[in-house]
Amino acid sequence: MLLTAEQRDALTELINIAFSRTAAALSEITSRRVLISAPQLGVHPLGELQDALAVLIPGEVATVHQIFTGNIAGDALLVLNYEGATQLVDLLADELSPAGRLDPSGREVLMEVGNILLNACLGMFGNVLEVQVSFSVPRLRLEDLRGMLTDMLIGGDDIRVALVVYTTFRLKDSDIGGFLVLILGVSSLERLLAAVGEWAARTGDE
Amino acid sequence: MDTGTGMTYGPQDFPELKRLRRPVGAIEDWLEQDAAFGVLLTDGRLVIRYCNQWLRRRKRPAGGDLAGKPLLDAFPELRERRLEHYYRQALNGQLQILSQRFHHYLLALPADPPEGPGALMFQTARIYPVREDDAIAGTLTVLEDVTERVRTETVLRRKTAVSQSMADLSQALISTATLEDISHLVLRMAQELTESTSGFTGYIDGSTGRLVSPTLSRTSWDICRIKEKTVVFERFTGLWGWVLNNRRPLLANDAAADPRSTGLPAGHPPVRNFLSAPALFEDRLVGQVAVANSPRDYTDEDLHLVRRLADLYALAISRRLMENRLHELSITDELTGLYNRRGFMTLAEQQVRIAGRTRKGLLIVFIDLDGLKWINDVLGHPEGDRALRDTADLLRGTFRESDIIARVGGDEFAVLALEAAPAEGEILERHLREGVAGRNAAADRPYRLSLSVGTACYDPGQPAALDALLGQADLRMYREKEKKRRDAAAIIR
Numbered sequence: 001m002l003l004t005a006e007q008r009d010a011l012t013e014l015i016n017i018a019f020s021r022t023a024a025a026l027s028e029i030t031s032r033r034v035l036i037s038a039p040q041l042g043v044h045p046l047g048e049l050q051d052a053l054a055v056l057i058p059g060e061v062a063t064v065h066q067i068f069t070g071n072i073a074g075d076a077l078l079v080l081n082y083e084g085a086t087q088l089v090d091l092l093a094d095e096l097s098p099a100g101r102l103d104p105s106g107r108e109v110l111m112e113v114g115n116i117l118l119n120a121c122l123g124m125f126g127n128v129l130e131v132q133v134s135f136s137v138p139r140l141r142l143e144d145l146r147g148m149l150t151d152m153l154i155g156g157d158d159i160r161v162a163l164v165v166y167t168t169f170r171l172k173d174s175d176i177g178g179f180l181v182l183i184l185g186v187s188s189l190e191r192l193l194a195a196v197g198e199w200a201a202r203t204g205d206e
Numbered sequence: 207m208d209t210g211t212g213m214t215y216g217p218q219d220f221p222e223l224k225r226l227r228r229p230v231g232a233i234e235d236w237l238e239q240d241a242a243f244g245v246l247l248t249d250g251r252l253v254i255r256y257c258n259q260w261l262r263r264r265k266r267p268a269g270g271d272l273a274g275k276p277l278l279d280a281f282p283e284l285r286e287r288r289l290e291h292y293y294r295q296a297l298n299g300q301l302q303i304l305s306q307r308f309h310h311y312l313l314a315l316p317a318d319p320p321e322g323p324g325a326l327m328f329q330t331a332r333i334y335p336v337r338e339d340d341a342i343a344g345t346l347t348v349l350e351d352v353t354e355r356v357r358t359e360t361v362l363r364r365k366t367a368v369s370q371s372m373a374d375l376s377q378a379l380i381s382t383a384t385l386e387d388i389s390h391l392v393l394r395m396a397q398e399l400t401e402s403t404s405g406f407t408g409y410i411d412g413s414t415g416r417l418v419s420p421t422l423s424r425t426s427w428d429i430c431r432i433k434e435k436t437v438v439f440e441r442f443t444g445l446w447g448w449v450l451n452n453r454r455p456l457l458a459n460d461a462a463a464d465p466r467s468t469g470l471p472a473g474h475p476p477v478r479n480f481l482s483a484p485a486l487f488e489d490r491l492v493g494q495v496a497v498a499n500s501p502r503d504y505t506d507e508d509l510h511l512v513r514r515l516a517d518l519y520a521l522a523i524s525r526r527l528m529e530n531r532l533h534e535l536s537i538t539d540e541l542t543g544l545y546n547r548r549g550f551m552t553l554a555e556q557q558v559r560i561a562g563r564t565r566k567g568l569l570i571v572f573i574d575l576d577g578l579k580w581i582n583d584v585l586g587h588p589e590g591d592r593a594l595r596d597t598a599d600l601l602r603g604t605f606r607e608s609d610i611i612a613r614v615g616g617d618e619f620a621v622l623a624l625e626a627a628p629a630e631g632e633i634l635e636r637h638l639r640e641g642v643a644g645r646n647a648a649a650d651r652p653y654r655l656s657l658s659v660g661t662a663c664y665d666p667g668q669p670a671a672l673d674a675l676l677g678q679a680d681l682r683m684y685r686e687k688e689k690k691r692r693d694a695a696a697i698i699r
Contacts, residue, residue: 029309099366103362103363105355105356115302123298137332
């Protein structure tokens with residue numbers, strides 16, 4: 001499924017607003033300048049997502065996974081490769097993870113960061129759709145991406161698609177790349193796109 | 207359930223399960239009495255509706271039953287630390303996760319067991335929105351005490367950092383890093399691992415016995431009004447001097463009050479605490495590692511660490527000093543202490559190239575010690591060696607320290623006089639002859655010292671190669687020697 005240029009622009013703008021709120025929250029709690037950008041956005045059928053992401057994030061990944069329900073429903077993921085996740089945590093917490101592995105405190109940091117980011121994005125969609133979107137408790141998953149996506153492929157009758165946002169965290173002269181992935185049924189995505197279109201028209205009129 | 211004993215159990219075997227008529231109540235009882243975490247429930251106006259025994263017992267000042275009290279009154283630290291907005295967001299339907307790494311704690315509860323007076327518990331917290339009838343009716347906070355885990359992680363992180371530092375340093379030891387680089391590396395590691403804001407490393411110059419420190423910062427130079435980049439200490443005083451004089455490590459958490467302290471020089475920044483170890487190689491003092499001004503007290507573990515760093519630093523110093531010595535040996539003549547042929551050619555070629563670029567004159571002087579064979583054969587080799595050393599002393603006395611003076615063969619010497627005009631050749635030859643005459647006037651040798659001298663000038667207007675210049679000087683020296691032989695033969699006839 002392809003997005004029109006207008007849909008892509010409006011979605012990118014919305015996500016960037018959510019990201020700037022996340023960056024502000026992270027800057028506040030870490031007392032250092034954090035920037036998050038969303039330079040690219042794409043939509044993939046879920047079946048193709050594995051291959052698309054496996055090329056970009058080979059090996060071990062660290063994922064914060066949250067299920068959301070409401071007028072739009074699906075799975076929200078912040079996906080980082082393990083090394084990038086460790087680096088992000090080290091930079092934010094200003095400490096070195098022992099032997100480059102995430103210790104329990106490091107995992108909590110990642111959970112907090114993922115929760116803020118996913119809350120901001122899903123909250124933004126909820127606002128645009130003018131409905132309450134409910135979130136599950138986020139889970140941190142440290143496993144092979146393929147295994148995790150296979151779990152999501154199974155179950156759900158609706159054809160599912162993935163909205164993939166290429167995400168860059170920038171702090172202390174370092175760039176750490178990752179992905180925000182929203183996995184939605186086609187009907188949820190259509191509702192979202194329609195609402196985003198209305199939002200764009202509304203804000204454009206203002 | 208197969209228990210591994212061949213017997214299988216089922217629910218029928220646990221009659222007490224059948225008696226469980228209020229399962230939710232049982233969980234409530236457990237949450238109240240046995241849960242190893244804090245639970246706090248508020249309504250939508252953030253008035254506390256319930257908090258469990260775990261939390262009530264730890265609350266300071268003790269607040270009894272907190273139910274009915276506004277959350278921000280019962281826990282004013284939430285407002286003081288600007289954390290109440292997490293509750294507002296939870297009331298907005300968003301789960302909040304607060305990790306200890308960023309927040310240390312949500313509610314100010316004493317650490318258990320206390321690490322020090324006033325130490326607070328490390329916590330991770332989750333604030334859940336509580337829904338009733340599709341609306342958010344309040345919040346549920348779950349607090350976990352992670353103090354013990356944080357302490358374990360801190361120890362692990364520190365041990366990893368120490369291992370990494372030691373590995374890095376070991377790598378540097380076998381690399382081509384200079385002693386200056388290694389001195390900086392050792393100091394950086396010592397400061398990082400002991401959280402010290404200042405310090406220095408230094409090595410003992412084997413020839414002078416002085417402490418050479420390449421790591422004292424520019425601020426220190428300015429404060430101590432030291433102009434040189436590398437600071438050299440002749441006298442070992444104060445706490446750091448005690449370490450060197452006694453060859454023992456020292457830990458002083460109240461540096462000013464320590465009886466071994468001799469006070470600080472005027473303008474020296476204050477030293478709160480101090481930790482240092484001597485670098486010893488095979489019981490020989492070769493250097494020192496010192497750190498100061500950690501915001502916390504130094505521990506025995508810090509002392510052990512600095513001693514390990516000092517041991518590795520001692521290895522690095524010994525190796526580099528040995529390399530320098532080997533290098534010196536390879537370019538110097540052991541008998542006279544002058545450069546040997548290799549040393550002369552290496553340094554002289556470099557100077558000829560520099561003279562070509564800077565267009566400055568040079569003078570090459572070739573000198574032969576006359577009659578060395580006769581001295582060796584008739585008076586013995588020790589006397590011949592003495593004649594060579596006398597010649598070397600004479601050359602050192604005649605030429606400048608910056609000139610390159612070498613023994614280039616058995617009885618042959620060469621000098622490259624820097625920035626010298628052609629006219630100076632004759633002056634230098636005259637000085638040399640005067641020196642020889644002075645030496646012989648002492649009449650303390652069973653022979654008279656005699657030198658044949660030839661000079662060649664390097665003219666920057668007509669650059670010539672070093673070999674050609676040496677050839678010219680050698681030829682002139684040879685002519686002088688021949689003339690001496692002819693004169694001596696004429697006298698004998």
